[in-house]
Amino acid sequence: xxxxxxxxxxxxxxxxxxxxxxxxxxxxxxxxxxxxxxxxxxxxxxxxxxxxxxxxxxxxxxxxxxxxxxxxxxxxxxxxxxxxxxxxxxxxxxxxxxxxxxxxxxxxxxxxxxxxxxxxxxxxxxxxxxxxxxxxxxxxxxxxxxxxxxxxxxxxxxxxxxxxxxxxxxxxxxxxxxxxxxxxxxxxxxxxxxxxxx
Amino acid sequence: xxxxxxxxxxxxxxxxxxxxxxxxxxxxxxxxxxxxxxxxxxxxxxxxxxxxxxxxxxxxxxxxxxxxxxxxxxxxxxxxxxxxxxxxxxxxxxxxxxxxxxxxxxxxxxxxxxxxxxxxxxxxxxxxxxxxxxxxxxxxxxxxxxxxxxxxxxxxxxxxxxxxxxxxxxxxxxxxx
Numbered sequence: 001x002x003x004x005x006x007x008x009x010x011x012x013x014x015x016x017x018x019x020x021x022x023x024x025x026x027x028x029x030x031x032x033x034x035x036x037x038x039x040x041x042x043x044x045x046x047x048x049x050x051x052x053x054x055x056x057x058x059x060x061x062x063x064x065x066x067x068x069x070x071x072x073x074x075x076x077x078x079x080x081x082x083x084x085x086x087x088x089x090x091x092x093x094x095x096x097x098x099x100x101x102x103x104x105x106x107x108x109x110x111x112x113x114x115x116x117x118x119x120x121x122x123x124x125x126x127x128x129x130x131x132x133x134x135x136x137x138x139x140x141x142x143x144x145x146x147x148x149x150x151x152x153x154x155x156x157x158x159x160x161x162x163x164x165x166x167x168x169x170x171x172x173x174x175x176x177x178x179x180x181x182x183x184x185x186x187x188x189x190x191x192x193x194x195x196x197x198x
Numbered sequence: 199x200x201x202x203x204x205x206x207x208x209x210x211x212x213x214x215x216x217x218x219x220x221x222x223x224x225x226x227x228x229x230x231x232x233x234x235x236x237x238x239x240x241x242x243x244x245x246x247x248x249x250x251x252x253x254x255x256x257x258x259x260x261x262x263x264x265x266x267x268x269x270x271x272x273x274x275x276x277x278x279x280x281x282x283x284x285x286x287x288x289x290x291x292x293x294x295x296x297x298x299x300x301x302x303x304x305x306x307x308x309x310x311x312x313x314x315x316x317x318x319x320x321x322x323x324x325x326x327x328x329x330x331x332x333x334x335x336x337x338x339x340x341x342x343x344x345x346x347x348x349x350x351x352x353x354x355x356x357x358x359x360x361x362x363x364x365x366x367x368x369x370x371x372x373x374x375x
Contacts, residue, residue: 009313015250015307016252016305023246038252040250041250042247042248043248047242047311048242048344048348050344119236119237120235121233121235121236123231126229126231127232
């Protein structure tokens, strides 16, 4: 059973104290919170409601349209791009990557294959920085492995830079620290090994 | 890959968020150790955009405590070099508290239907004001576009029901044979 999504967001509140506010009675301009008396500038919007118009098969007739695979009474308006299933406007999920039925969308988003629907990313900037610091602090032991790991994370970070909030500066700093750690690790290895082979 | 522009951050003791602007709305990247979780506030979902200022009494209190604490250590030592040293250590904390009280922090909050984005601006007040105007303008534009799309996709009004069906004029009476 999929885990329930827990959201603590309950809509607009006072930005200072978090007291619920009645959006319908608000207007553009200066507002004062009734509880904390904070004054804030507000721009109020009333976005239009989007609603899917479902085409009933009874209206089009069996010759007019095929029925939806999930809702036998609804007329299909599209095919799933992955499995080809006929889907009605209730089941149709349109994203940048194409049109999908709910089960294919679930599967693809779980696998992380839908770029625009992905909401979890690896923070390669943080990983690279941690590995770099680790390689430098304990360079006699971890300088070489963590230095190499830093280079790997930096490469991954540069490849997926637009996907996550890793900045170029952080990656470059991590690379420099990692290279210093790697160099120090190689140097300490040589100073340890060379006298033994003489 | 779509273009993103970093417009603000929200960092505190437990949160590290970066807020980006895209063509469709705002993206909030929440850094949790080595994982980034992303939320979005689309322009056509925005309900409220606010800007307010706050001082942050806990932050000011902590800075004052550290500043006065270091200064008082120097005073208790009663030697001129120690007083100067601890005064120099404590001065940045006191200065930070003073700057915070005088400048205050501008907070821009964007409430959507499902999530919200919050950004903090300590020094760039003009940017905070400009950002509120830009986000509001984009939201207004996107919501107007959506309203137009919904209106255009609505089925045409069915013709009004006819109360009386017009009948052809009656034939003239046939002349008697």
